Amino acid sequence: MAKHEKRYKDDINKVDKWKKALHQLANLSGYHYKHGDGYERKFIEKIVQDISRKVSRVPLPVADYPVGLESRVPEVISLLEMDSSDRVHMVGIHGIGGIGKTTLALAVYNLIADHFEAVCFLEDVREHSEEPGGLVNLQKDFLCKILGKEGVHIIGVRDGISQIQRRLSQMKILLVLDDVDEEEQLKAIAGNLIGLVVAAESLLRQRTNDC
Incomplete structure (x- = not known):
């Protein structure tokens, strides 16, 4: 050199x-x-x-006319500190509706997805969590997407948290949660996983100052 x-x-x-x-x-x-x-x-x-899963991965559609992402995407990626694998990294993207939070999260997701063993983008977390059995269904969706199989059985939110931590704790995962507005949602899906990298979109409005 x-x-x-x-x-x-x-x-x-x-x-x-x-x-x-x-x-x-x-x-x-x-x-x-x-x-x-x-x-x-x-x-x-x-x-x-593992290789087939990465090769067959299709980028998610971002926007027809993505404006202003060039400077914001690298900034978010730098906050994730992807070179470090010894702890959980969590980034919250907060702001009023319509300013492009989801678009930014999608752009980051597509750009760095191949650096992880598995990836998952969960849309409309707030809306789905309000449905009957919403949090459990979100936990099932998360596990199914990461493990690449159907038929995951979860009997309750606590059981879901336990299964996620037990089955995924040794994996390097990129998880994007779109539209989170309650801490309960974040804990139910992300929990305290070791080695999990979380880009939590719209993370907890009541804790904006901590983000």
Whole structure:
């Protein structure tokens, strides 16, 4: 890199991009197989499933005319501190209706989704939580999307919180919650997961000063 810096001293941004790419590559997590963990066939199947899930991922539609996202998206991404994997990161996007909070969250989601083992965008959390069994249904949707399967059985909100923490605590997940207005909603879906990165859209209006 020192040689490249001299060679491309008139275009140092190119070298900076190379350094950043190498840094990101070094931080990529791989697959480690141990003979005591089961059959090698199952291990390979898991790799195929994980890769297939990422390859088949389709970006969510953002907006026909996205205006003003160029500066805001990098700012939100920097707050997530994605290079750190030792704790939960939570970002709240707060403001009056119609200013583009969901659009911004969607743009961030699409841009960084491939950096995570699994991703989930839950829309209209406030509206769905007011329906009968709303929080439990949101918990089921979350688990189904992350685990890639249907038929998740949850008997109540507390059981849902327990299942989410037990089944997802070892995964690096990007979760976007659209239109959250109660702390109960956030706790029911996000809980206290280890390694969970949460971009909570419209997070708790009564706690704006803490965001």
